[in-house]
Amino acid sequence: MAVTASSNAAWAGARKDLVAGWRSRELWAHLGWQDIRQRYRRSVLGPIWITISMAVTAVALGILYAGLFGNPLEEQLPYILVGFIVWAFISGCILEGADVFIKNEGLIKHLPAPISVHVYRLVWRQTLLFAHNLIVYAVMLFIWPQPLDWSSLLAFPAFALLALNGAWVALLFGMASSRFRDLNPIIGSVVQLMFFLTPIVWIYEDFLNSPNPAIAERARLAEINPFLHYIEMIRRPMLGEETVWRHWAVVLVLTLVGWAVTLWAMRRYRTRVPYWV
Template identity: 55%
Template sequence: MNEPRKQPDLARITAEINTGAPESRSETFRTAWNDLRKGFQQRELWLALGWQDIKQRYRRSTLGPLWITVATGVMALALGLLYSMLFQQDLRQFLPHVAVGLIIWGFIAGCIKEGAEVFIANEGLIKQLPSALSVHVYRLVWKQFLFLLHNLVIWLVLLAIFRPALGWNVLLVVPAMALILLNGVWVSMLFGIISTRFRDVAPLLDSLVQLAFYMTPIVWTTKTLETQGGEVAQRAKLAEINPLYHYLEIVRAPMIGEEVAAYHWFIVLACTAVGLLLAVLAMRKWRFRVSYWV
C-alpha cells in the first residue's frame, strides 16, 4: 500500500516548473548564464531523474547497478594483466593505473557520447516541460557521476590488496573531481546543441572517442616509452598534446599515490575556461532553437 516517494516528488516538482513564468528569449550572455543557474536550482528534478535512469536501466536485474562495477572491474583486470606482461610492468603499480584510468575514462566518454544526444533523447521533456535547457545536461552528468561512484569500489578493492602509500596528496582528488564534473557540463551542453542541429556529429564523436582511448595513456604509460630512450622517448612527448591525458592525470595520480605536476592543472584549467566560454556562446546563440531541432 505504501507508494514510493520518488514519483509524487517528481510530479510535484514538474508541476511547479510548469506553473513558472516563461523565460525571455533574448540572445544575451545573461540569459545563457541564467539558464545554467536556473537549471542548477532545479536540482530536485535532475537528481530524481538521474537516479531514475539508473534504476530503469537495471530494472529486474539481480545485481542491479553493481553490473557497472563488475563490467569495469573485469575489463580492468583483463587489460591490466595483458599489458603488464606485454610491457613487462609491475602489476602492483600497473593494475591501479589501468583501473583508475578506466574509471575516469568511463565518465569522460559517457559525457561526450551521451552528451551528443542529450537533447535528442529528451525530446518529449523538452517539448512538454518548460524547464531550463541545462536541466537535461545536469541530469546526464549526475547519472555519469553515479556510474563513477559505483566504479570507485574497484579502487577501494585495489587499495585493500596492494596498499599503496597514499599521503595528503590524495585530497587533490576532490578539486580534480569538481573540475571533471564542470567539464562534463560544458562538454554535454556544447556537443548536445551542435549534434541536435547536425545529426552526423554524434556518430563522428563516437568514433573519435574510441580513437582517443588508444591515444590516451590508459592501458599504457608515458614512463614505459620514456625508459626506452631514443626516438621512442621523444614520441612519448606527443601524449602531452592530448588534453584528455591531463584530465586523467590530475585525478588518477593522487589516487594511486603519485605526484601531479603543476602544468597538468594549468592545462586543465585553461581547457575548462575555453570550453565554458564556447558552451555559453552556443547557448546564447542557439539554445532556444533546440526545441525546434529535436
Template identity: 60%
Template sequence: MAVTVTDEPGDVVDPSEVSSPRSWRRAFADLAQGWRQRPLWGYLGWQDIKQRYRRSVLGPLWISISMGVIALGLGILYSALFQISLATFLPHVAVGLLIWNFVSGCILEGSEVFIANEGLIKFLPAPLSLHIYRLVWRQTLFFLHNLVVWVVLMIVFPHPLGLSTLLAIPAFVLLAINGAWVAILAGILATRFRDIPPIIASVTQLVFYLTPIVWSVDILSDNPAARERAQLVELNPVFHFVEIVRQPLLGQEIVGRYWLVTGVITIVGWAAALICLRNYRSRVAYWV
C-alpha cells in the first residue's frame, strides 16, 4: 500500500522525495504556503511600520515628509546645476526617488531578511517565503505612503496625465514581483556568506549614482559629445524598472522596449531564485 508523508503542514509529499531536501515540489510548495498566509505577513508588515514610528505624533506620515524634503532639496539643487526648469525636474527627481526607495529597500533588506528573522525561522514552522512576502509588503506600504508626494507635485506642477497613467499599476506589480526574487537570492546568499550584505550595500549605492534618479538621460542626449554615452545607461537593469513606473506617472511617452527588458529580467531572475530556493531552502535554518 502506498504511503504518503507530510513535508509541511497541509502539504503531501511523495515518499521518494522525502530522502532529498532538494525538490522542485517543496520549493513551489514553500511559495504557495507563504502566499496562503497573507493575513499573517500582511499584519506583520503593517506592524513593522507602526513599531518604527511608535510614540510619534505624525506616525507613518514621517515617511512621506522625509522623502518629500529630500526630493525638494535634490530637485532644487540639481535643477540649478543643470539649468532645468524646477517644474520639470522636481517631479522627475521625486518620482525617481519614490521608485528607488522601493528598489533599494528590497535589495538591502532582502540581503538580511533571513538573518533578521533568525528566531522565527528556527523555532516556528513557517515557509521561508513568508518573510519574503512580508518584506515586499512592507516596502509596498512605504511606496504607497510616499505616493502622497507625487499627488502633491501633480497638483503644484500639472503634467499631461491620461489613461496611460494606469500603466503605473501593472508596472509596480512587475517591480514587486522582481523585488521578491531579488530578496530570495540576496537573502539566501547573505545567510550563507555574511560578507555579502556590506558588498550589496556598496554596490547598491553605486547603482544609485549610475541610475538617472537625480539626473536625466535627456541631459546627455542633448549633448552631441555625450549622445553615444547616453545609450550606455540602458545596460543598467534598474533603469528600465524605474522608467516603466516613472513614465506613466509623469505622463511621458511609454517606451515598449523597457517593458520587454523588464519582462526578460523577471523570467531569468525568477528562474535563478527558484533554483536557489530548491537547492538551499532546507539549509537556511542551519546557516542563520
C-alpha cells in the first residue's frame, strides 16, 4: 500500500509540475522574449538578423541544389525554405532542450518554480524565432505564389503538434543530459547527421518517383526517419500541397509515446534535477 501511495504521489507531482508551469506563463513568456532581446541588444536590426540569416542560407542552398538536381528554382527554393524554417524549430527544441536545465542551474536552485517552466520558456522562444522566420516565407509567397487553399490552414494544428513534441523532447533530453553530460555532444552530432538524412534540401518525391528502381527503393527507407513525418506534416500545407495523413498518424503516435515516456521519467527523476545540475 505504501509503495502504491508513493507511486500515485509521484505521478501527481509530475502532472502538478506541468500544470503549475503552464499557469506561470506570464513568467516564461516574459523570460523567453527577454532571451531574444538579450541576444541582439547591441544589434541595429535586432531579431531581424534571424530572418536575414535564414533567407541567405536558404537562397544559397536553393540555387545550389536546384542546379545539382536539375529542378526549377521556383520549385526547389520554396521546398528548401519551408524545410529550413521547420527544421530550425525542431533542432532548436532538441539542442537547446538538452541544455535547458544545465543552463538554468541558478534559477533552478534559487527559484522555487516547476522545472517545466524552463521548458515552456524554451518552446516559446523557439516559437518566436519561428514567427520571425515566417517573414521569409511571406516574401517567398509574394515572389513565387503557392497554390494555397483551405487545407493550408492545417499548418496551424501541425505547428501546435510540433510544439507539443518539442516540449516532451526538451523535458526528456533535459533530464537525461543533466544526469549524463556526455549526451550533449552525442545529441548534437546526431541532429547534424539527421539534417542530411531528412528531406530538407533534397525533394523526397523526386527520389521516390525515380525511374531507377534501386534509387526509389532506397528512398522509401526515408519513411523510417521520424523527422520526415514532422517536416512533411507542416511543409505540405504551407506549400499548398495535398495532405498526406500518414505523416499525421506517425506524428500522433510519436507524440503519445513520447509523452508517456516523459511522464514516466518525470515521475522518477523530476525531483533529482536540482541535484544533477
